[in-house]
Amino acid sequence: MLLSRYLPPFTYYNLILIILFFLSVSSIESFSIINSISYVFLHFLIIYLGIYYYRRSLYSIYFLYGLGFDILLINQIGPHLFIFMTLLFFINLSKKYFIYLSSLRIYLLILFILLLIILLEMLLTNFFFDYDFNLDKYLIFIFISIISSYPIFFIFSKIDKLQ
Amino acid sequence: MFYRKKIRHLTKAKNLGKLYITVLFILTFLLILFNKADYIVVKKIKSLSTDVLNPVSTFVTSPVKVATYTVNKINEMRFLQQDNLKLKEEVKRLKKWHTLAIKNQRENNALKKLLNSTTNNIAIIKTTTITSQSPDIYAKSIFIKAGVNHGVLEDLVVINERGLIGKVISSSENNSRVLLINDQNSSVPVTTMSKKFNAIIKGTTDGKYLTSTFVKDEKKPKIGDVLLTSGNARIFPSDILVGKVIKITEDGFLALPYVDFNNLEFVQVINIK
Known part of the structure; x- marks a missing residue:
């Protein structure tokens, strides 16, 4: 790619994050599934960046996205912000163990973390802000995650090679 | 001497990084705490982010919106x-x-x-358009293109030609956020045409229907009864169309809202006279 000489993969990931964020928080009539797809993709990217592109600036990036999600999706502050910040903290703590894992195991681990954090976000929203746990929605998220995980990682691996 | 050592210790890159992360974590917990306490700072952050993020969101999502609009138009042509x-x-x-x-x-x-009757109990504050709508992942809300500068304040009621839409929950200078009546945290006192029945309704989990949270004297409405705002507690003006009862359950009833929340375009912000 022409721009690969100038921009590192981390910048591309940030551009993707911005687009996914706005697609997740703004409803598009007659194509509402795009919100759920973007929401899941963004969570994938959040975990992926935490594992492979860990740096201190990620804390402020996660802080802003967590705050943005909370305000625009729930109009309260808490679940996303707390989960994103805690996630990065735990990824940083357990990063040293990831190097011993095979690529398949890391793939499954990311998928597991994704489903876990979405579940925790929904449970926290239910617990603190009285929004019932929407099982149908969660099943849609699981379905999207499983279907899209392989193509997403394929795209991510291509972006990684840009450097 | 001690302070100089301490400053030198803090200014080391590694320690600065640790301090920065700690500050962010403290900020996170403070924001969560202030949000629960309904502190004014959080309200300011919310209204500021509404003002900043809304135009960006409209700009970023516009290609997708145009694409879906074109596809729909082509389908309609058939x-x-x-x-x-x-x-x-x-x-x-x-x-x-x-x-x-x-x-x-x-x-x-x-x-x-x-x-010699004066039945019109509402005052129209502003007729405006919708800038964006939140997806149905958590809260059901819309953003309208009117704010404090246009006289749109918190707790004002929003309607359209079909009936009740919701209530303004936050407003910045030029934008406001409206909590729809199909949200789980909304609460609308309703009555029927005969005024013999009173209840409070909220949105269901999927946001498609309205469900009763409280029914006065445990009375049951009939299927097909039209629900209007009762005007109790003076939150909503009376006699605005809300929905139609479609199912009676053991605990209460289920109603279908008159307003089609997926096709909102123009809304009116009103106040009780």
């Missing part, structure tokens, strides 16, 4: 002839109703004059 025939029939039917409506309007005005 059924143009059928739609045309349907519309012609509807125009004929509506013309009859129009004549009848004018007659009824005159009769209504004459009767109102005779009774």
